[in-house]
Amino acid sequence: MMSRTMAEAQLPKRVDAIKLVTVSQQFNADIDSKQLTRLSEAVEDCVAPVHCEIRFERDQEKHRLLQGSCNTSVVMICQRCLGNVTIPVESSFQLGLVFDDDQAKQLPKRFEPVEVDENGQLDLWSVMEDEVLLALPMFPTHPEGDCQFKQPGSKPETTDSDDKRPNPFDVLAKLKQK
Numbered sequence: 001m002m003s004r005t006m007a008e009a010q011l012p013k014r015v016d017a018i019k020l021v022t023v024s025q026q027f028n029a030d031i032d033s034k035q036l037t038r039l040s041e042a043v044e045d046c047v048a049p050v051h052c053e054i055r056f057e058r059d060q061e062k063h064r065l066l067q068g069s070c071n072t073s074v075v076m077i078c079q080r081c082l083g084n085v086t087i088p089v090e091s092s093f094q095l096g097l098v099f100d101d102d103q104a105k106q107l108p109k110r111f112e113p114v115e116v117d118e119n120g121q122l123d124l125w126s127v128m129e130d131e132v133l134l135a136l137p138m139f140p141t142h143p144e145g146d147c148q149f150k151q152p153g154s155k156p157e158t159t160d161s162d163d164k165r166p167n168p169f170d171v172l173a174k175l176k177q178k
């Protein structure tokens with residue numbers, strides 16, 4: 001049996017977005033990231049729930065908004081050493097809820113349009129999944145020093161050979177002195 005706190009901590013999947021705007025609903029809740037199939041396919045592993053802190057509201061110009069942030073951790077392939085690297089992912093967003101393209105075009109540029117269906121329903125999980133996907137790094141790597149990548153043929157822990165190569169900026173500086 002699911003405990004009460006667990007049920008409350010889960011972000012609802014499908015919501016009446018227009019109604020939630022009228023009551024200025026806020027959520028501080030998680031999505032089980034293993035259930036987000038597009039995210040699961042885009043990364044090696046999902047190692048944390050997607051934590052969402054979001055609020056529905058109407059701004060002073062009467063735009064219907066979904067604002068907030070989400071964060072999670074995923075395992076991706078380091079593009080330098082091809083080993084696994086755990087990447088923290090965080091996204092902040094200001095989404096404008098619209099019914100159609102015409103409304104989307106009328107939104108101020110600072111809001112990203114998100115379409116609700118004709119009944120004002122929104123797949124909240126899918127919207128949050130999009131935000132996480134957009135925040136994934138194009139070129140994931142370990143932090144400097146943690147990476148196992150070694151230059152082929154180079155001796156570890158020495159950069160002497162690199163230092164002896166002419167620096168192109170030094171060459172330019174000498175040319176300018178003449």
Ligand SMILES: [Zn+2]
Pocket residue numbers: 078079080081082083085141142146147148149
């Ligand atoms: Zn690496």
